[in-house]
Amino acid sequence: MLNKLNPAQREAAKYLDGPLLVLAGAGSGKTGVITHKLAYLVRQCGYAPRNIAAITFTNKAAKEMRERVAKLLDTREAKELTISTFHSLGMHILREEAPLLGYKKAFSIFDSADCAKIISELLGSPDKQDIREAQSQISNWKAGFIDPAQATSLVETEADQRLALLYGRYQETLRAYQAVDFDDLIRLPVELFRTHSEALQRWQSRFLYLLIDEYQDTNDCQYQMTRLLAGHRAQFTAVGDDDQAIYAWRGASVENLHNLRNDYPRLKVIKLEQNYRSSQRILHSANAVIANNTKLFEKKLWSEHGLGDQVRVYAARDDENEAESVVLQLSAHKFEHKTKFSDYAILYRSNHLSREFEEQLRSQNIPYTVSGGTSFFERAEIKDIVAYLRLIANPDDDPAFIRAITTPKRGVGNATLEKLASHAGKRQISLFDAVFEAGLTEQLTARQHEDLLTFCNFIARMQSRAENEDCAPVMNDLLTAIDYEGWLFDSLEPRQAEVRWSNVSDFVAWINRKGEADGKSLIAMTQTIALMNLLESREQETDAVSLSTLHAAKGLEFGHVFLVGVEEGILPHRNSESPAQIEEERRLMYVGITRAQRSLQISHCARRRRGKEWEKCEPSRFIAELPQGDIQFAGLMPEGAAPAVTKEAGKAKLANLKALLAKG
Numbered sequence: 001m002l003n004k005l006n007p008a009q010r011e012a013a014k015y016l017d018g019p020l021l022v023l024a025g026a027g028s029g030k031t032g033v034i035t036h037k038l039a040y041l042v043r044q045c046g047y048a049p050r051n052i053a054a055i056t057f058t059n060k061a062a063k064e065m066r067e068r069v070a071k072l073l074d075t076r077e078a079k080e081l082t083i084s085t086f087h088s089l090g091m092h093i094l095r096e097e098a099p100l101l102g103y104k105k106a107f108s109i110f111d112s113a114d115c116a117k118i119i120s121e122l123l124g125s126p127d128k129q130d131i132r133e134a135q136s137q138i139s140n141w142k143a144g145f146i147d148p149a150q151a152t153s154l155v156e157t158e159a160d161q162r163l164a165l166l167y168g169r170y171q172e173t174l175r176a177y178q179a180v181d182f183d184d185l186i187r188l189p190v191e192l193f194r195t196h197s198e199a200l201q202r203w204q205s206r207f208l209y210l211l212i213d214e215y216q217d218t219n220d221c222q223y224q225m226t227r228l229l230a231g232h233r234a235q236f237t238a239v240g241d242d243d244q245a246i247y248a249w250r251g252a253s254v255e256n257l258h259n260l261r262n263d264y265p266r267l268k269v270i271k272l273e274q275n276y277r278s279s280q281r282i283l284h285s286a287n288a289v290i291a292n293n294t295k296l297f298e299k300k301l302w303s304e305h306g307l308g309d310q311v312r313v314y315a316a317r318d319d320e321n322e323a324e325s326v327v328l329q330l331s332a333h334k335f336e337h338k339t340k341f342s343d344y345a346i347l348y349r350s351n352h353l354s355r356e357f358e359e360q361l362r363s364q365n366i367p368y369t370v371s372g373g374t375s376f377f378e379r380a381e382i383k384d385i386v387a388y389l390r391l392i393a394n395p396d397d398d399p400a401f402i403r404a405i406t407t408p409k410r411g412v413g414n415a416t417l418e419k420l421a422s423h424a425g426k427r428q429i430s431l432f433d434a435v436f437e438a439g440l441t442e443q444l445t446a447r448q449h450e451d452l453l454t455f456c457n458f459i460a461r462m463q464s465r466a467e468n469e470d471c472a473p474v475m476n477d478l479l480t481a482i483d484y485e486g487w488l489f490d491s492l493e494p495r496q497a498e499v500r501w502s503n504v505s506d507f508v509a510w511i512n513r514k515g516e517a518d519g520k521s522l523i524a525m526t527q528t529i530a531l532m533n534l535l536e537s538r539e540q541e542t543d544a545v546s547l548s549t550l551h552a553a554k555g556l557e558f559g560h561v562f563l564v565g566v567e568e569g570i571l572p573h574r575n576s577e578s579p580a581q582i583e584e585e586r587r588l589m590y591v592g593i594t595r596a597q598r599s600l601q602i603s604h605c606a607r608r609r610r611g612k613e614w615e616k617c618e619p620s621r622f623i624a625e626l627p628q629g630d631i632q633f634a635g636l637m638p639e640g641a642a643p644a645v646t647k648e649a650g651k652a653k654l655a656n657l658k659a660l661l662a663k664g
């Protein structure tokens, strides 16, 4: 089973004498070690699959790992393994332990937009900047395990005092809705483990071995969760690469690699040095760029692969020309090499850069998937349907109640809803419960009350079905009963309605399929859906080109990579100014380069449209850091029809750039 691994990898897979850290560069087989170790633990060491948990960074990575393990084990064994993200593991724990924390098991999970709405209401302001700041401060407090009372005593300025109060009211609101936010999914299990030792023991004896991928990007909460779960036994394997730490902005701390050493004096460290992913020139490029960062850990990375093609640095005239040329090259390459669309990835620093490429791909009829962007689950039509599911699962979810009862419109007006809300507020109960209270009847006309009752009775009926029946018939009846399709076509342009309805149909088909595969009820699926929102869009199911942000591309590999928009102001991002921030941007560049197996093109534009204006763009400083012997320059000059840049011109340009940079 382990005979495909090299000696260092095999040592890591077999090591069971205590905590283990595998510290190694990109493409050295860290994730592979985890996959093989899962199989090894089950087959050779007698671990029951349900006693092992592997933690990945994205749902997509979890899915891929499960598929790989399934090839080494039988399907039943692979199914019983816990392979999930920190957030879904947290959700899983909370679902079972919710009552201990005063939550019901079918709690709702609010995404960032739901939470922003609550904050906006509490602030009494729609100002996006204010909301974002409040949200991020609250999130920081939560990540640091600071509760509202502590926050109030910690803050100094009056503005922060107000924020701390807001934090308290925000928490109360979530609790009233029986809802948690994404931070809570990890914070609450940690709190539970700290305060309920019997619960901690239950989970410690549930998971006897832990494996954690992408360890460099864990935050404090995740670190605590791992520590608590591992307990004194400390049987775990963490794998990571400090050069790929790219989530500092979300509170991740590469320090956690160091902390492991302090917290576990007998920590064993294994380094892997052979890269199996990329051809030599790509690897040289990655190494040369990252060499400009200060080193945390010394790492060598070498490869037995051939030199491979030169890395192309392509200068495009403008953003449209960049997209056009990338898509053209991609199609030509695919035609020539008889590859699949899924062998190609177009990677960029910021979400908005995908638009131009999407347009070009669509016009060429090339299938593609976008990850790391606006998720499928954030579309209005999907959120409408999910609101129903959320309400069915958790009638205390007031935001879902409001969305569901008003979409499609069913004659319940604002006046009715205001009376309902005020009654519920006075009585401190949910909107749903308030409908059934005698006190409310007096305030409404018989007709108004009747409408509310009809709606709530319908939800209650669906609820008992959602618990007991398969997803498919319940979903179908739900859509028919609310006539969502009819409402779309009544209220929108036919084309728009068609698109939305087809999204809804896709979504329903997906739920039905997934619910059946995982043996989950519609209620359980509702929490799963809420989680999908976190980092990724729907799973990729077809042969398609991947469009992805660099952040979302972590851990993945592609035959051929186009790294686009590599310009000052984009990568490094214009908001990243401090040396530490520039180093994080450089790690992003490193992550991008190291996704490529056989070919890599790095492109930049001479100018870009910003609104109606053209903005002049400079190639990224990271391009100047590439090893000259391994790169080839190509592309157009800004004036238009100028010939492709020669190697000499490219060199001169680079020298120029370096001189400019040296001048600062």
Ligand code: ATP
Residues within 6 Å of the ligand: 004, 005, 006, 009, 024, 025, 026, 027, 028, 029, 030, 031, 032, 033, 241, 244, 275, 276, 277, 554, 555, 556, 557, 594
């Ligand atoms: P990243 O840092 O990007 O997450 P990684 O260290 O997790 O990379 P993997 O994704 O596990 O690396 O492996 C990279 C590639 O190398 C994969 O295609 C994998 O199949 C291959 N590989 C790993 N180990 C070996 C080996 N011993 N022999 C052959 N191929 C290997």
Ligand code: MG
Residues within 6 Å of the ligand: 030, 031, 032, 213, 555
């Ligand atoms: Mg990996």
